[in-house]
Amino acid sequence: MALSVTVLFVILLHGYNTLASDPDSLQDFCLANTDSRTNSPCKNSSLATVEDFIFSGIKSSGKFGETGLASIPVNPNVFPGLNTLGMSIVRADLEVGGVNVPHYHPRATEIAVVLEGQVYSGFVDTQNRVFARVIEKGEVMVFPKGLVHFQMNVGDKPATILGSFNSQNPGLFRIPTAVFGCGIKGELLEKAFGLSGKDISKLRKKLHLC
Numbered sequence: 001m002a003l004s005v006t007v008l009f010v011i012l013l014h015g016y017n018t019l020a021s022d023p024d025s026l027q028d029f030c031l032a033n034t035d036s037r038t039n040s041p042c043k044n045s046s047l048a049t050v051e052d053f054i055f056s057g058i059k060s061s062g063k064f065g066e067t068g069l070a071s072i073p074v075n076p077n078v079f080p081g082l083n084t085l086g087m088s089i090v091r092a093d094l095e096v097g098g099v100n101v102p103h104y105h106p107r108a109t110e111i112a113v114v115l116e117g118q119v120y121s122g123f124v125d126t127q128n129r130v131f132a133r134v135i136e137k138g139e140v141m142v143f144p145k146g147l148v149h150f151q152m153n154v155g156d157k158p159a160t161i162l163g164s165f166n167s168q169n170p171g172l173f174r175i176p177t178a179v180f181g182c183g184i185k186g187e188l189l190e191k192a193f194g195l196s197g198k199d200i201s202k203l204r205k206k207l208h209l210c
Contacts, residue, residue, distance in 0.1 A: 029053075030084040032076055043080075053081035061093035061160070068098020068153070076168050088168050092161040094119065094153035101176050102150045108170030109145040110163050114138065117159025123149035148175065182210040 030042035031052050055074055062070040070093040076083040088108075092100060094117070102124075112121065114137050122132020123143045134154055135141055143149040153159040180189065186200045195203075204210040 029081065031080045032083045042083075055079040055081070058089075058091040058162075061091070061158075064093070064095060064098075067101060068095035069093070069100050071100075082168055084168070086166060086168060088165045088170060090163045090165075092151070092163060094151065094159040094161070096153055096156060096158065098153045098159075100151040101174055102148050103172060103174045104146055104148045105143075105165065105167075105170040105172060106146055108165035108167035110143040110149070110165050110170070111140060112143065112151075112161050112163045113140045115160040115162055117153055117157060118155035119159050119161060120152045120154045121150070123147045176207055177209060180204055180207060180209055 027042070028045070029048070031045075031048055033040050033043045035043075055078070057078060058072050058074060062072040064070040072091045073088070074082070074090060075088040082088055092112075094100065114121075114135050116137055118134055118136050120132065120134050121141050122130055124130050125144075125147060132150075151161065180200070180203050182204070186197055189195065189200050190197060
């Protein structure tokens, strides 16, 4: 009886782990098929070239936003060779004083390495404990899956970060946009944050949300 229970537990645990991450590939690779004339999700492997497995789009920074952040996500949509491999990356550049606002990725853990600069970097766990400090060139920080994290360039020169995810579609949930967007009633936000209706309107206008 004990042996049967143990076997059942292992089977259930394996099933949970399988569902908790991207599915394993059943072939060497699967380049997304863009030919609508066929039903196969994968491009014919005989048509693959080395260029399908090389991406050159992160040699330089992207376009900077108002927060001083420029990010270039690299996923199967722009890099076919990543399809079904269960991973993706992002290049993030921060101007001096620039911030990557509090956000989280619902489907992936992120490992971020600082390529240049000094970045105040951290995350908040489910007990509201903050784990943060300044990390410098060559240092790496991990952000556990689903936890809110943030980054700010505290150096005197631009900073560059390369982030890696254990999912080809990690998802992105920006806290300011989600909370102060037009979808939540202002009255609720006023009570939740102790702000006036005028304050909420100013925030939404500043963030270009409504």
